[in-house]
Amino acid sequence: MKASQFFVSTLKEAPADAEVVSHRLMMRAGMIKRLGAGIYNYMPMGLRVIRKVEAIVREEMNRAGAVELLMPVVQPAELWQETGRFDKMGPELMRVKDRHERDFIIQPTSEEVVTDIARQELRSYRALPKNFYHIQTKFRDERRPRFGVMRGREFTMKDAYSFDRDRDGAARSYQAMFEAYKRIFDRFGLQYRAVAADTGAIGGDLSHEFQVIAETGEDAIVYCPTSDYAANIELAEALAPAEPRAAATQPMVLAPTPGRSTCADVAELLGLPLQRTVKSLVLATDERNDAGDIVGTTVWLLLVRGDHELNEVKAGKLPGFAAGWRFATVAEIEEHFGCKPGYLGPVAMPKPVQVIADRSVAAMSDFVCGANQPDAHLTGVNWGRDLPEPALVADIRNVLPGDPSPDGAGVLAIQRGIEVGHVFYLGTKYSAAMNASFLDENGKPRLMEMGCYGIGVTRVVAAAIEQNHDERGIVWPVAIAPFAVVLCPIGYDRSEAVRREADRLHDALAARGIDVLLDDRGERPGVMFADWELIGVPLRIVLSDRGLKEGQLELQGRRDAEATRVPLDEVEATVQARLAS
């Protein structure tokens, strides 16, 4: 393709509201154009990348046996009322009325519609398993859309939904999607990790996020460099210390710690390592009656080591916490501990409070904690001697780099990542709500077992940039680059020789199936080079009169420090080899 028949539009400066690098570079490279908050036009350069992402997704979904269909953007509210999501979902679900005042929604996902299709079409066990997917425009009315297409309101998503006869079948469908996703992300040419993720209210253990590695990612990914272990930090297990609890060696002593309300401050004052301190966190769970009124509250004391952080997802899974929890109010804290926050501890609490200790805390001896008196802590505290053993010992903290891997195969490391895909076992959540059943071999109705599998197509594009860029612009992996090769002729409009060779090479590369753009805009070399470095095309070929006289072209990969001179008759083979490597 020639640039004159395409549309190239770059900006020197990104707009001020572009906070993250992918947003800035997508705006500057002319890939997107803002239409409203979180709503973007995908400009020709951006659409080419999106289409390449979609094509890879589609090929691998089909290869995995999923069947493509297309479900509507505007969906009747009735189905969303069947599952209760029409009322339960917040304002991120965009609701609209038609001319007859009937309720509709703009789809954020399509569980309801696909389950409606399944309950009508998949009536017999012989029709199962089946996996339907579509690649379609989605809308989520985010409270604060930002970061360009990373957290937009309108976006493109591939969402697939599997239907199986039983849990074993669902696990096989899940595994097939997991493998397909690995092929998809391999083909994108991105560094990624498939990490075990929390399954939330659904339960079960089948949930993985596909995270593109990027320093700017919002998610913390825990992995073991010497094994396959990888999990979202929400889920990653912190093992109990391998060493048993040491014996007490110190007496318990009241230490004045005026104004020192954090573990770090106390450790500093006392000249002790932070790891010897214990942090006290007071949580509360409310008991409600059928009308939703609070009829009782339980206060809990959670203990983690001073250098550790509470993992709120793990806390949510503690016995008694299933209906939700909150941090206790200052009034509740003072009522139970007789003391303001900052000096709390598990020793000699004025009112009985359930104590839940993290595994690390349970293994400590001679530790430091608050004294339940203002401006005072206790040192040399020991379980069993100074206070009862904790009511419950559990994993309630975030892992740290260097912690042992749960699979016993090394120590953990932590990376940042951007979640761009999610595979999820749904069980019968939707099939039960919508009575999506099939007749089994014995003619008995059974609920379908479901899974759902999403890839944020437009988010993949942004994540790819967060991972692959430098100070000059984007650095695309070949598979999803808008063009694989750009030809930059110097003097295309003046030199017959340059024009002839540029045209010939363009046609020759295109004939080999290489996605090539010939920049015939007539821009100065500096402008031309800066544009294509910004846009991030993997290979650039420069043609000039001088080079042609010597029978040579200049070839430069986007990450290369310098150009390489290549004899004319070797260019096509060299390009093909470079792109394949």
Next chain:
Amino acid sequence: MKASQFFVSTLKEAPADAEVVSHRLMMRAGMIKRLGAGIYNYMPMGLRVIRKVEAIVREEMNRAGAVELLMPVVQPAELWQETGRFDKMGPELMRVKDRHERDFIIQPTSEEVVTDIARQELRSYRALPKNFYHIQTKFRDERRPRFGVMRGREFTMKDAYSFDRDRDGAARSYQAMFEAYKRIFDRFGLQYRAVAADTGAIGGDLSHEFQVIAETGEDAIVYCPTSDYAANIELAEALAPAEPRAAATQPMVLAPTPGRSTCADVAELLGLPLQRTVKSLVLATDERNDAGDIVGTTVWLLLVRGDHELNEVKAGKLPGFAAGWRFATVAEIEEHFGCKPGYLGPVAMPKPVQVIADRSVAAMSDFVCGANQPDAHLTGVNWGRDLPEPALVADIRNVLPGDPSPDGAGVLAIQRGIEVGHVFYLGTKYSAAMNASFLDENGKPRLMEMGCYGIGVTRVVAAAIEQNHDERGIVWPVAIAPFAVVLCPIGYDRSEAVRREADRLHDALAARGIDVLLDDRGERPGVMFADWELIGVPLRIVLSDRGLKEGQLELQGRRDAEATRVPLDEVEATVQARLAS
């Protein structure tokens, strides 16, 4: 592809609300599934056809130099307020508020958004011409959605928008799109006509509809079988009769015609041909002040021959009718003609009324018209003698088959058609409203000249079926068939020989790039054949143990009366030849 990895779902009966054949067959063939009024899931079989239509459209748009982008489904109201369409458009424009109570619309088309892009991106004459298009989900909240995807609410449309420096450039862009559309519809393999169409309020003469010929079509297409002339009946010119007006031969006589208020009834009573009668139509135009109040009304008498029909679009173009017209009320008629409708005429009107005669009427002599007296007509009426010559003679009627073609190259015929494409010169309507200007060679700002070009992708699918079906089902043209060839093995699950040959042939045809489906569902031959005839796959190949023993397969085109036996080693070449023919 194997049927077991795809999704085949046919119905014996269409739902009762499916009124037209394309709707019935799309439902029965499992191409679409209703989600709500005018909202359909495109099921896997239907989506394959849609994708083939889209691919052809995309290839030819690109070949014509148009550049693909993607504009959002949910669009901010501000732009639609700039052109006034946010307020002017009726409830078919779906309006929605976001969580911050800001107004948005669900796009029915994208003139506003693309013009907003153009005014920001195409700042110089060097950036012009440019043609942007997208293929995207549209929504129009039709008052009465019906006929399946033919008149749905959510649908897929390709809409392109050209931007030019001047009118000549716009005409070239228009012509390029016109030619691209011809290639597109040729490639679909559909019978169609590109017909000149009315340009409505825009004016100018650049507007063509692409109509798929079908008896069930809503539109009347006028064409000349012996020339290229083709126009929508709204536009098709009725020439003045070639013969001059004959001299008067009869005296004007008052004829009693009690209870005969139509031309047909009067002609029958008087024993005269209908062509000798004149129909009187009373129209009114209102004059309004700036506040929109009616400050004056003009009544007009339009005369067409008894066997002719008024063309309301042509009437709208008469001098004085630009601001709109209506039929006169009975009170207005009685005030001006002193007589109830059914007996009106241009002779001796009690109050002066402007008379506009169709060209045919102006050429009549000795004609019959109402007498402006109850239950009476006049015969032997002659212009100039019995009444003044008409104030205006104009073409105000629909043409009839047999009328002379306006290009002088034969006589006209009329067909029914379904409008699936429209190319339209917009001029500066949108660029003026949104101030989309560029700097010309002299650095002066000028408004861009625009054109818009639509193809209803999902409507093409329905129109193709309206044109191509029989009592057994759909008969797809090869180019847009869901599959080009279906292999129907008899005993695939029982016979090793059948299975081996079916698998081999499937792979061999696929390797030739032929879109082939192997029906491995294990259905009985009758069910299998009925399904694929209903779905309309162009070529069917039946493999059986008996045939294979004789070294033969059975090949049958969807329109063939009988199957042909083909030797095994000739099948691939024969299939390829049949598909190409």
